[in-house]
Ligand SMILES: Nc1nc2c([nH]c(=O)n2[C@@H]2O[C@H](COP(=O)(O)OP(=O)(O)OP(=O)(O)O)[C@@H](O)[C@H]2O)c(=O)[nH]1
């Protein structure tokens with residue numbers, strides 16, 4: 001059996017204080033309770049950037065004004081392979097909130113802990129944690 005392959009776009013929403021907006025995955029989702037960068041699966045016919053904009057509007061109610069590619073990699077989970085497109089989002093309209101009932105938090109990037117995220121996020125969390133802001 002070949003593994004399921006999906007593509008995911010997610011946003012590192014960073015404000016002028018170097019804080020990042022994170023949400024907590026809901027009960028019933030994979031990696032429930034862990035923190036994540038808001039985002040989701042790229043649909044057929046969508047570019048990664050279009051998916052990012054759609055997901056950020058659906059999940060946290062913001063309109064993305066600029067999104068810079070931050071990282072792109074494949075990660076093998078036991079049952080699926082995910083191709084991730086991470087973007088740095090520093091300009092948007094609206095105040096992010098958990099539109100689907102999920103908790104949201106602003107955390108300074110120096111205080112991120114990789115153990116609170118799904119395994120695929122380890123490198124990105126480390127990179128952000130050690131960047132000077
Ligand atoms: N959004 C997001 N997903 C991540 C991160 N890290 C990570 O491993 N994932 C995985 O990537 C996949 C993203 O799918 P999702 O559940 O957000 O997809 P979605 O928003 O389209 O949800 P849906 O399928 O319930 O409609 C999940 O398997 C999730 O565990 C992350 O930082 N952000």
Ligand SMILES: [Mg+2]
Nearest residue numbers: 038039040041
């Ligand atoms: Mg999602």
